[in-house]
Amino acid sequence: MADAEEPEKKRRRIEDLTEKMAVDSGHRDGGCDWDGRWNHVKKFLERPGPFTHPDFEPSTESLQFLLETCKILVIGAGGLGCELLKNLALSGFRLIHVVDMDTIDPSNLNRQFLFRPNDVGRPKADVAADFINSRVPGCKVVPHFKKIQDCDESFYRQFHIIVCGLDSIIARRWMNGMLISLLSYEDGVLDPSSIIPLIDGGTEGFKGNARVILPGMTACIDCTLELYPPQINFPMCTIASMPRLPEHCIEYARILQWPKEKPFGETSLDGDNPEHIQWVFERSKERAAEFNITGVTYRLTQGVVKRIIPAVASTNAVIAAACATEVFKIATSAYIPLNNYMVFNDVDGLYTYTFEAERKENCSACSQVPQDLQFPPSAKLQEVLEYLTENASLQMKSPAITTTLEGKNKTLYLQSVKSIEERTRPNLCKTLKELGLSDGQELAVADITTPQTVLFKLNFTA
């Protein structure tokens, strides 16, 4: 009986077992593990505590799953992505894919530490994967130098957990929509095995947030779209005729002068081209001088043209740690995950705020309920278009509207293909009645903010 054992014997027996576990897991994958390597992870997984997850059964299987089977997708190999890859690799995850469409820029080097000066110009995903693979034995990071939109359903379906370190709300919404589209329902009941948890992190200067999304179950990105207020652009009349700030002068050069003067031929303005920025800088200075406005600098010019958001290593380290912690918790079922949104700010001291973002009943992405469009039949299609782009809960970028009329699919308006845009543009001035739409008509709207079309139901008002 264990109790009757002498303490010393008991201690040695347990130590042997512990050693054996470490050695076993090492042997199984070819011996690149060493004694004690995963002790810290093991501690979590092998002892229950009062605060652990009700489903959690302490075992070596949890560790094995983590090391050998769990497949994680990291979206973005930038400020957050580099930290996430490092965190996940050092926590024991071995099957990691990373997607990033960018190449390395010198301004990345103050925080994206997997990159060196002579990596500038190379794809971030490739360099990040190389770095991790060469430094963390046994870890296999597979890079994908492409846009998230270039990967399909079957690609995303293979992952157990997806963690995002994106710098674009549009991309987030797209990813969110993709995971929602993978959900399967049987008789209206969500099949839990079709849920791929999405951990989303974001940073801006000294502020950041981390959130856990269980698609179909918890609040999704679009449920809380109002948390991301739309970008405010300066009014055109200010830019064109009454500038007051140096930013107005820069926007004048960018929006009005560049297309008019075409300083580099037909090339469009490239914020990463120093010659282009220099040109805008000089024109902005001239304009500013005209109006006695001070403050136009090269740095400000670049910031306005590229819509630069300041960034530091520390915020990315903190948010990536929080996100990776959630990945770890979910992968091991060891602790109850964050429920479900944490905000971080270290401008004044350190501040975090954690709350449960609520699902929106009629969310355009995850509620499966057709969205309501209330317009009088005399309203023009243009008004519907403006509503889709300006409404705070929808914030679409360039929606394409189609419907079924007389049994046939009809495109009412589409912006992204020039020939179709020209053909359908007259529809914008027509009323909904003139277009043959009736009360209760279903409109299907496609947009870059979602991989699936969103269904709207037209409700005629008086």
Add this chain to the structure above:
Amino acid sequence: IMASTKASKEQKYDRQLRLWGDHGQETLENAHVCLINATATGTEILKNLVLPGIGAFTIVDGHTVTGEDAGNNFFLSKDSIGKVCVAGSFHFLPTALTCLRLGSVLWSASVPFLVCKTYGLIGYMRLVVQEHTVIESHPDNALEDLRLDQPYAEFQNHIKSYDLDSMEKKDHSHTPWIIIVAKYLEKWLSEHNGQPPKNYKEKEAFRQLIREGIRKNENGVPEDEENFEEAIKNVNTALNPTKIPSAVEDLFNSEQCKNITAQSPCFWVMLRAVKEFVHNEGNGSLPVRGTIPDMIADSQKFINLQNVYREKAMQDAAAVSKHVESLLQSVGKVWPESIPEKDIKLFCKNASFLRVVRCRSLAEEYSVDTVNKDEITSCMDSPDSEMVFYLMLRAVDRFYQQHSRYPGVYNYQVEEDISKLKACVNSLLQEYSLNVNIKDDYIHEFFCIFGRYICSNLLLCFILGSAAQEAIKIISHQFVPFNNTFIYNAMSQTSATLRL
């Protein structure tokens, strides 16, 4: 080669220069950070400090550290500017004893000390700095300094130069809202015995007064005058009385401000100069900040108005400089060599946002006579307070002191260690006469999961990311550091700042 290095640095640091500027970056490059027991944590803290450009490091291994011999040259040299000591306590470092000794050496040397610890799923940071001054705190929501309630002479003259009633429609619609509010305020004051709108009812009436000023077309329908709408929207904040923030008043009344000596840091000399300004040229108010928000207006009107504020700010800064000069002279120093004019201008611009952080020493925190009982007991009144984790960390320290190991490292120790740790908790609470209750759950959790090697890498990353930013705040004197204990709970992803 120099030029290309400078250019490549500007490129590399671009994203952070937009937060703390070139002058902030310079302080980082001139900084010298000592990392104690950092090697045990791998390269995480080093990465977070090297990436933003910290200039120099001294790395000391925790095994051999004592308060006295840890990097003596580092701590005891006279010039402690730009020096920060960060200690990580992750394993084997007998926290309390060593930190206390180290803490007292650093306190005497005026070297800021940042202690980081992780234990299972709890992260801990403690900042120890006697006095840390912040000129550029970069507050998130700063109130504008418009002086509408007490317009200075040049502002009054500028307002006089406008005659709203006789203006052309185009000019009328492009007059800055500040002017509009000023004009209507004059009207109101003349009709209300010199009393500005005070309550909601009066402010509503004032808004209505402005609304009536909107031009009407030939049919009597009000025109679209966005600048007037802006004025109406801003009435509430525009009518805020110009006031010296109480935090700044407190600074004026502090000893360092009252007693300026040859050793006084620049911050206090400038603060005293501002105080003198307030009592003289300022007529009870701080130097004018000199900035106005953007508003609907034509370029010329806006720029002219902006210049009125800018010139007044320059004037006030010049007056403050005069006070700086005489203060320095009175202690045998020369101006402007000691305090450059651009520093004084920056100081004046940030006069409303000045902050001084004073953290209690570790000795004060640990001593039975000065322990912050109030803070501990009031936090423990809330069921979800992170304070319980602080007490548990202290109990674990105590356990280590008594048993030379951490609780529950081996599975077989778990059962006996529960009661041993509980005893430590009780003796801790007793020693400090803390009448609080710690649930058994916390005790079980702490050593069930927490033991040697327990630092989760991920928890470390959160704490060391935070720590790096606090170190940068200390070095750059920009943004405000925490005061003085930060606890992070990775289980719930919640945190708290405690003052101990």
